[in-house]
Amino acid sequence: MFFRKPSPTSSLNYYLPSSSDLFPKTKDKDPNIALTKLNKIKYLLLSCLFIATWLILLRLWLSLTTTTTLTTTTTTTLNNHNKTCVGSYPFYIYNLPPQFNLGLLEHCNNLNIYTNMCPHVANNGLGQPIVTTVTALSSPSSSWFATHQFIAEMIIHARLENHPCRTWDPSEARLFYVPFYGGLYASSVFREANLTQRDSLAVDLVDYLQSQPWFNINEGKDHFLALGRTAWDFMRTPSGPDFGANILLNMPPVKNMSVLTVERQPWQGKNQFGIPYPSYFHPRSLAELMTWQKQICDSTRPYLFSFVGGTRHGLEKAKIRDEILKQCKNSMKCELVQCGNGASKCHDPMAVLEVMSKSRFCLQAPGDSFTRRSTFDSILAGCIPVFFSSHTAYTQYAWYLPDEKNTYSVFIDENDCGEGKKSIEEVLMRISKEDEEKMRVAVINLIHKVTYMHPNASVVEDVSFGDVVDIALERLSRIVEEKISGKDFGSEEV
Known part of the structure; x- marks a missing residue:
């Protein structure tokens, strides 16, 4: 359904008393007049207090109701800008050694055998800003980018960095995010003939995780990866054809984890969950989203x-x-x-x-x-x-x-x-x-x-509309709960 934008409230300036009312230049000779003005000041101050309280309650209500697509798993106030976590368990982001993510970007011109990825990894993976000329969009917006189709892992990382459900204390976390840029690494070594070299970073990641105490508590069942390429790029087998893939998703510790990928293996990807390819629109607010919906609805x-x-x-x-x-x-x-x-x-x-x-x-x-x-x-x-x-x-x-x-x-x-x-x-x-x-x-x-919301949206505006990342967190919270409790977490196998 379309989201309804809340009606604008009246300006508070209308209700504020003038300086002459609060601080009269001459003393009133008539005590009744002075009493009347005093009552007026009291009334206006009480009105302002009432309106301020109403606005605070309205803002709180909006933050709790605009994520209508999510089923609330938990509501926790965490240490991210004092915002409320709704719809997901609190999650912890591993501070991986840079060779697993940001260090790869230092050689962005070699991350893809077909194209220079440097323009595409800019702006936290959103790519270069573009000026919209689509007829249906009546005015330019700062939320449009030339986003590469295989860059979701970077965008998700940036979104989670600012997400209100993030906690910096791993003892508070129920989910653990491993920010590995596996897709960017895989595409950089597609033509590597030495399979040991092609697999090396994936193997190093698994070794690193197995050395971490939080990974071993539940054998990685509460951990998740996000990959910007298809699952086929990480499922090379000794007997199967070699399409430039590595072995990441076939490694037993990773099979315990949940893996978000733009294309899952329909028959063997029990722990794989499909996420949308990123398109070009990354709204910073609910208002921008609603404006686009309205304009595209009216398109001829x-x-x-x-x-x-x-x-x-x-x-x-x-x-x-x-x-x-x-x-x-x-x-x-x-x-x-x-x-x-x-x-x-x-x-x-x-x-x-x-x-x-x-x-x-x-x-x-x-x-x-x-x-x-x-x-x-x-x-x-x-x-x-x-x-x-x-x-x-x-x-x-x-x-x-x-x-x-x-x-x-x-x-x-x-x-x-x-x-x-x-x-x-x-x-x-x-x-x-x-x-x-x-x-x-x-x-x-x-x-x-x-849609992948702009990574800065949760900082700019405390209103979410349940984007790709919000929905993934909510679903992962359910899955982790079921996996740890020993239930069948509902594979999506065909």
Whole structure:
């Protein structure tokens, strides 16, 4: 549902007495007049006291009710800016040696074999600020960044640093966060032929954790990692193919931990939990979020559907892309933004959102792996996602997307698309306007759940709206409680 912004309160200046009332220049000769003025001053002071008390209570009420998506696990006042922790157990952040996180950034130009990551690791992983030119956004905002799709681990670290549920005392913590930039490290050694060298930092991390007393109390069951790359990048096996992965997630101590990743292994990832890829919008306040929701809701959508993407070669699951490209090119109702080498609108965040904000449906085909960041770009733009594999979203993001899949998305089995089979245009044309509008409302109401709030938001404004990190903390609190108590913590295996 849309969030309602509280009505502005009247200015307090209206209720303040003037200096002449409080400090008269001449003594009143009439005692009745003096008594009347004294009563007036008392009344005004009492009014100010009442209004101040009401505003304090209103602020407290807002801080407790705006995180409506969370189930309160505990409410604790911690030592982070004297704010109240709601929805999560208190957590402790390990102060890891720098080679596991911030030290990696010293060589940011070598963190990815395909691109220089230095611009992308700026601003705590948000990347470079961008000026929005999306038609639906009427004015520039300081909450838009050219965020890299594989950078979630940095953003989560920054968000947790300022989170009100953080505690600096490990004896108070019920959750323990290990801020390992495993995705950035993995991408820097994809082409390392020496497997021992490729695995070295992951092995060093596990050795470090096993030397820590807090890890050994519950054998790591109350610890969690956040990884900005897919689980496949950390699950190399001796008998399986080598795609540049390391062995982090296959190490027994890590299997006890909870792992947040942008794509989980659907069949073996019992301790893995899918988190959204970061998109480009990182609001600092509830007001900014609501403004965007309103503007994208009012957006005019001349295209029935659109596809932002390119071809893939040598991948069985990517065959559907060729069919999508063909059908989109042959349709007068489809807008195609084809990606490839060289200059492309695909690399311009605002150009991508411009197309999606003008489209009623956005096609989401698997690519190098099952999932893609484009799914969350389309939700941000209020465009209904169309999936061709259940592993693109349905088996991945159970914490963030509704169980009722048809309430916010369309599913067309990739095996039903092809020569002489289903036409994507015809399937979408058969959806009634009423059902389409219901789905769009559901999509727009998902924006806050798949958005990473600006890391400084919890410092600037004591109001949260239940973003990716808040929801993850709440779910992790439940899981850790169940794991430590010996219960089955509800795997999301297919």
